[in-house]
Amino acid sequence: GAVVSQHPSRVICKSGTSVKIECRSLDFQATTMFWYRQFPKQSLMLMATSNEGSKATYEQGVEKDKFLINHASLTLSTLTVTSAHPEDSSFYICSASGGHTDTQYFGPGTRLTVL
Amino acid sequence: AQKITQTQPGMFVQEKEAVTLDCTYDTSDQSYGLFWYKQPSSGEMIFLIYQGSYDEQNATEGRYSLNFQKARKSANLVISASQLGDSAMYFCAMRPLNRDDKIIFGKGTRLHILP
Numbered sequence: 252g253a254v255v256s257q258h259p260s261r262v263i264c265k266s267g268t269s270v271k272i273e274c275r276s277l278d279f280q281a282t283t284m285f286w287y288r289q290f291p292k293q294s295l296m297l298m299a300t301s302n303e304g305s306k307a308t309y310e311q312g313v314e315k316d317k318f319l320i321n322h323a324s325l326t327l328s329t330l331t332v333t334s335a336h337p338e339d340s341s342f343y344i345c346s347a348s349g350g351h352t353d354t355q356y357f358g359p360g361t362r363l364t365v366l
Numbered sequence: 367a368q369k370i371t372q373t374q375p376g377m378f379v380q381e382k383e384a385v386t387l388d389c390t391y392d393t394s395d396q397s398y399g400l401f402w403y404k405q406p407s408s409g410e411m412i413f414l415i416y417q418g419s420y421d422e423q424n425a426t427e428g429r430y431s432l433n434f435q436k437a438r439k440s441a442n443l444v445i446s447a448s449q450l451g452d453s454a455m456y457f458c459a460m461r462p463l464n465r466d467d468k469i470i471f472g473k474g475t476r477l478h479i480l481p
Contacts (some may be wrong), residue, residue, distance in 0.1 A: 285468070294457060294471045295411075342409055352399055352418065353461070355469055357411035 253279045255347050257358030264335055265366055272330045272361045274345030280325035281347030285355065286318070289342045301328045335365040368393045370458050372472035379448055380480050386433070387443040387475050389458035395419075400441040401459040401469070402432065404452075411457070417441060418463070445477075453479045 254277040264270050274284055282303050287295040299309045299320050307320035317339075319331040328347075332339055344360040369392040379385045391400065400417040417425045417432045425432045433442040441460075445452055455476050461469040 289409075294473050297468055300468065344409070344411060346411070352416050353463070354399075354401065354413055354416055356413055357403070360409040360411075362409070 253277075253347070253349050253354075253356040255345065255356045255358040257345055257361055259361060260359060261362045261364075263364045263366065266336055267334055270332045270335055270363060272332075272343055272345075272363075274328045274330070274347070274358050276326045276347040276349065276356075279347070279349040281328075281349055282325060283348050284322060284328040285346045285348070286320060286328075286330050287344045287346070289344060289360075295344065298330075332363065335363070337365045339363065340365045368395075368460065368462075368467075368470050370460055370470055370472035372458055372475050374475045375473070376476045376478070378478045378480055381450060382447055384444060384446045385448050385452075385477065387445070387456050387458075387477065389441045389443065389472060391439050391441060391458075391460050393439075393460065393462070395462040395464070397463040399461055399463050400432065400434070401461075402430070402441075402443045403457045403459060403471075404454045405457065405474070406454040414456075415443070448479050450479050450481060453477060 256275045258273045284301040286298045298313045299307045301307045301322040303322045309315045322328040346355040346357045371390045398419045402414040404412045415427045415430045429446045431444045455474045457474045458472040
């Protein structure tokens with residue numbers, strides 16, 4: 252299957268700082284990437300859809316100024332959590348769609364802890 | 367509105383037995399794709415199997431097979447000869463194929479394989 256990497260896998264930061272998470276499709280070009288947030292023991296919650304070369308589409312209730320998404324190339328999308336607060340602590344996971352069935356392949360996730 | 371329902375929040379199965387994870391869906395789309403993902407404790411989402419709504423045969427991938435019953439709108443995952451490493455959270459998902467829309471996930475089923 253297609254491989255999606257995500258970096259970092261784990262980050263701990265102080266409240267008020269910004270954190271950037273990278274998502275890369277390693278062996279295929281992804282015109283669309285997705286960013287999810289997952290709370291413990293819950294399903295994935297879509298935050299935004301990222302299209303290469305255009306602005307991201309955010310889901311209702313997701314602050315676009317807080318969660319900045321940039322899809323600079325067909326293989327890279329970044330999520331920046333700006334001015335992080337403890338309530339932003341969560342598991343963030345990206346995916347990239349590819350293939351004729353547009354199957355979404357997920358990165359390994361990033362666990363963010365804001366102190 | 368589209369919806370995925372997984373009625374089993376948790377299951378315990380003896381090693382080497384077969385297990386069926388239930389998934390029903392609701393959609394008004396004629397063309398859609400159904401997906402199953404596995405999420406072990408590490409957090410990564412692993413794509414397991416895909417079934418297209420127009421595929422006449424049930425999808426199979428190694429020990430995984432999808433019991434697709436279109437009239438009943440069910441897409442159960444069958445794991446044959448379960449192994450300890452199958453212990454994980456399993457998510458059923460769906461997205462339309464002929465229009466640009468997001469994938470939706472069920473709430474998941476936590477599978478425990480007992481030695």
